[in-house]
Amino acid sequence: xxxxxxxxxxxxxxxxxxxxxxxxxxxxxxxxxxxxxxxxxxxxxxxxxxxxxxxxxxxxxxxxxxxxxxxxxxxxxxxxxxxxxxxxxxxxxxxxxxxxxxxxxxxxxxxxxxxxxxxxxxxxxxxxxxxxxxxxxxxxxxxxxxxxxxxxxxxxxxxxxxxxxxxxxxxxxxxxxxxxxxxxxxxxxxxxxxxxxxxxxxxxxxxxxxxxxxxxxxxxxxxxxxxxxxxxxxxxxxxxxxxxxxxxxxxxxxxxxxxxxxxxxxxxxxxxxxxxxxxxxxxxxxxxxxxxxxxxxxxxxxxxxxxxxxxxxxxxxxxxxxxxxxxxxxxxxxxxxxxxxxxxxxxxxxxxxxxxxxxxxxxxxxxxxxxxxxxxxxxxxxxxxxxxxxxxxxxxxxxxxxxxxxxxxxxxxxxxxxxxxxxxxxxxxxxxxxxxxx
Amino acid sequence: xxxxxxxxxxxxxxxxxxxxxxxxxxxxxxxxxxxxxxxxxxxxxxxxxxxxxxxxxxxxxxxxxxxxxxxxxxxxxxxxxxxxxxxxxxxxxxxxxxxxxxxxxxxxxxxxxxxxxxxxxxxxxxxxxxxxxxxxxxxxxxxxxxxxxxxxxxxxxxxxxxxxxxxxxxxxxxxxxxxxxxxxxxxxxxxxxxxxxxxxxxxxxxxxxxxxxxxxxxxxxxxxxxxxxxxxxxxxxxxxxxxxxxxxxxxxxxxxxxxxxxxxxxxxxxxxxxxxxxxxxxxxxxxxxxxxxxx
Numbered sequence: 218x219x220x221x222x223x224x225x226x227x228x229x230x231x232x233x234x235x236x237x238x239x240x241x242x243x244x245x246x247x248x249x250x251x252x253x254x255x256x257x258x259x260x261x262x263x264x265x266x267x268x269x270x271x272x273x274x275x276x277x278x279x280x281x282x283x284x285x286x287x288x289x290x291x292x293x294x295x296x297x298x299x300x301x302x303x304x305x306x307x308x309x310x311x312x313x314x315x316x317x318x319x320x321x322x323x324x325x326x327x328x329x330x331x332x333x334x335x336x337x338x339x340x341x342x343x344x345x346x347x348x349x350x351x352x353x354x355x356x357x358x359x360x361x362x363x364x365x366x367x368x369x370x371x372x373x374x375x376x377x378x379x380x381x382x383x384x385x386x387x388x389x390x391x392x393x394x395x396x397x398x399x400x401x402x403x404x405x406x407x408x409x410x411x412x413x414x415x416x417x418x419x420x421x422x423x424x425x426x427x428x429x430x431x432x433x434x435x436x437x438x439x440x441x442x443x444x445x446x447x448x449x450x451x452x453x454x455x456x457x458x459x460x461x462x463x464x465x466x467x468x469x470x471x472x473x474x475x476x477x478x479x480x481x482x483x484x485x486x487x488x489x490x491x492x493x494x495x496x497x498x499x500x501x502x503x504x505x506x507x508x509x510x511x512x513x514x515x516x517x518x519x520x521x522x523x524x525x526x527x528x529x530x531x532x533x534x535x536x537x538x539x540x541x542x543x544x545x546x547x548x549x550x551x552x553x554x555x556x557x558x559x560x561x562x563x564x565x566x567x568x569x570x571x572x573x574x575x576x577x578x579x580x581x582x583x584x585x586x587x588x589x590x591x592x593x594x595x596x597x598x599x600x601x602x603x604x605x606x607x608x609x610x611x612x613x614x615x616x617x618x619x620x621x622x623x624x625x626x627x628x629x630x631x632x633x634x635x636x637x638x639x640x641x642x643x644x645x646x647x648x649x650x651x652x653x654x655x
Numbered sequence: 656x657x658x659x660x661x662x663x664x665x666x667x668x669x670x671x672x673x674x675x676x677x678x679x680x681x682x683x684x685x686x687x688x689x690x691x692x693x694x695x696x697x698x699x700x701x702x703x704x705x706x707x708x709x710x711x712x713x714x715x716x717x718x719x720x721x722x723x724x725x726x727x728x729x730x731x732x733x734x735x736x737x738x739x740x741x742x743x744x745x746x747x748x749x750x751x752x753x754x755x756x757x758x759x760x761x762x763x764x765x766x767x768x769x770x771x772x773x774x775x776x777x778x779x780x781x782x783x784x785x786x787x788x789x790x791x792x793x794x795x796x797x798x799x800x801x802x803x804x805x806x807x808x809x810x811x812x813x814x815x816x817x818x819x820x821x822x823x824x825x826x827x828x829x830x831x832x833x834x835x836x837x838x839x840x841x842x843x844x845x846x847x848x849x850x851x852x853x854x855x856x857x858x859x860x861x862x863x864x865x866x867x868x869x870x871x872x873x874x875x876x877x878x879x880x881x882x883x884x885x886x887x888x889x890x891x892x893x894x895x896x897x898x899x900x901x902x903x904x905x906x907x908x909x910x911x912x913x914x915x916x917x918x919x920x921x922x923x924x925x926x927x928x929x930x931x932x933x934x935x936x937x938x939x940x941x942x943x944x945x946x947x948x949x950x
Contacts, residue, residue: 425739426735426737431751
């Protein structure tokens with residue numbers, strides 16, 4: 218037992234002391250914070266205003282119709298042809314010409330610019346004109362402006378999950394989807410990442426020929442288990458760093474934004490409410506805002522515990538298979554012919570997770586979250602939507618069973634494989650090793 | 656006996672690796688395990704080091720049936736040997752010593768002694784990658800002996816060693832023997848057998864075909880031949896057969912019943928004898944003879 222601890226310690230320490238470990242541990246929280254902070258920053262940033270000259274031959278539009286945060290319209294009487302020639306000198310970003318018969322000929326609107334105009338600008342201009350034209354057409358058809366305004370309602374539903382005993386929790390399906398997606402993606406990446414680290418570690422020991430010295434001191438299964446657990450602990454350490462750093466960074470950026478909003482508010486009393494509103498809205502609209510909403514309505518400790526469980530046990534299952542592959546080959550390139558068999562379940566479960574995300578209670582999603590190979594990713598994807606406890610317990614039990622079965626098979630291949638040199642491993646060969654006597 | 660091996664059998668899917676192998680390895684001696692490639696030497700060593708298990712038979716280590724705990728009392732330098740390339744020499748040796756059951760402080764103290772003894776003090780913090788092959792071999796040797804095992808198993812220890820390191824290794828093996836350690840050493844190099852071994856066993860085709868004390872084995876393969884150096888003309892002598900002769904040198908075989916003294920008396924009647932020496936068969940000759948006989 219003591220020897221397993223030594224192996225775990227070596228695997229852990231040599232990896233955690235590597236520069237690459239710290240780079241990836243620091244970079245990910247920075248990226249996550251950026252995803253969170255950039256939309257807010259963009260929303261808060263003062264937008265550059267575009268100057269647009271408008272030549273309205275239909276005399277339909279009034280300056281009150283043309284209100285936009287980013288566009289400043291100036292009516293002009295210079296006809297299209299004349300404007301075109303002096304456009305470059307005029308200082309306008311765009312020149313809009315509306316035909317006399319715009320009501321009958323809505324496609325007759327032209328936008329001129331010296332550079333290619335952005336899609337947003339085009340859409341904003343079109344929207345403003347379109348609104349007015351529609352309004353005018355309605356009016357002509359006998360519908361008053363008031364009736365038109367009243368018909369412009371927005372539907373924004375609130376989703377509520379009802380538990381078995383009738384209790385209600387408000388939930389956000391968009392947020393659940395995002396949270397599910399993030400967790401599924403993290404599991405997918407980390408299972409592959411740490412699984413292949415185990416494989417490469419085994420290949421390193423075999424190809425550097427230190428293996429025989431080591432297994433004259435410890436049993437092969439102790440070495441395999443020690444390596445798998447050691448690398449797994451590196452993974453857990455990285456998760457903890459990610460979580461702590463991400464929370465820390467987002468708190469700091471949140472405070473920075475808050476103080477900035479306050480400063481703006483103090484400068485202009487008029488804008489007081491608006492700035493705060495803008496920020497609150499941006500927060501809500503940003504993906505992290507949706508996730509925050511879900512986090513408020515879900516059982517976070519349960520999700521965290523389940524996540525760590527599915528990562529660790531799922532990782533144990535896959536990495537034991539990766540270790541078996543590593544033991545059977547002598548180089549990483551030779552390993553490729555076998556790794557696909559382990560990667561396929563991971564990739565398939567990630568693909569199935571797309572379906573699970575859309576329809577978390579379908580039969581496929583249920584089975585995907587039960588079968589040990591696909592369950593880690595798919596159960597984590599289902600979890601934010603709410604899963605009965607018995608299903609969760611069954612899935613976890615099956616995963617533990619799957620791990621025990623896989624590690625038994627892997628250990629048998631491993632103990633033979635690590636001492637096999639110069640013999641090209643084939644599937645037939647591997648299956649024979651299963652039945653070798655100690 | 657430090658190691659008693661009785662009726663050991665090991666079979667792989669397509670061949671027999673060990674067939675009823677019996678060996679007694681006495682305490683404090685250097686025991687040479689000889690045999691051609693594929694004879695079963697490495698299979699035997701891997702069973703003694705408990706890397707693999709036998710199909711049948713028993714092994715007694717220092718009087719007790721071989722157990723897992725005995726691994727800490729065995730030092731093993733495999734034929735194919737390596738180190739973790741990215742680890743530093745010191746921490747790597749510390750790890751390997753701890754795997755052999757040493758406490759950390761004890762291991763550090765012993766390692767420091769070895770670093771001073773082999774004059775490699777400045778290597779402690781060097782990554783293995785920066786070491787030359789000879790330096791790596793010294794490191795591997797320290798890893799094998801630092802825990803002061805009762806049994807030291809060296810599989811082809813001289814392969815890949817340059818003459819200077821090979822000499823160092825030879826001296827260290829003898830020094831370790833002086834301290835009472837039993838050494839089991841497998842090799843092709845017959846010159847090192849003659850220099851180092853007290854006892855030998857020759858394995859061919861999964862079986863022990865020859866074993867015993869080194870001198871006793873050599874005596875067994877003596878052919879009653881003598882080498883002489885002389886001045887003069889050597890004619891035919893009754894009861895003495897000339898096996899080969901060159902100017903001033905000859906190898907003679909004496910018939911049964913003729914003693915050395917009688918033979919010398921006859922020879923000096925013909926020539927002036929300068930040197931007279933019994934021909935002791937080299938292990939190389941014995942090896943080739945026994946292996947071809949048993950093939």
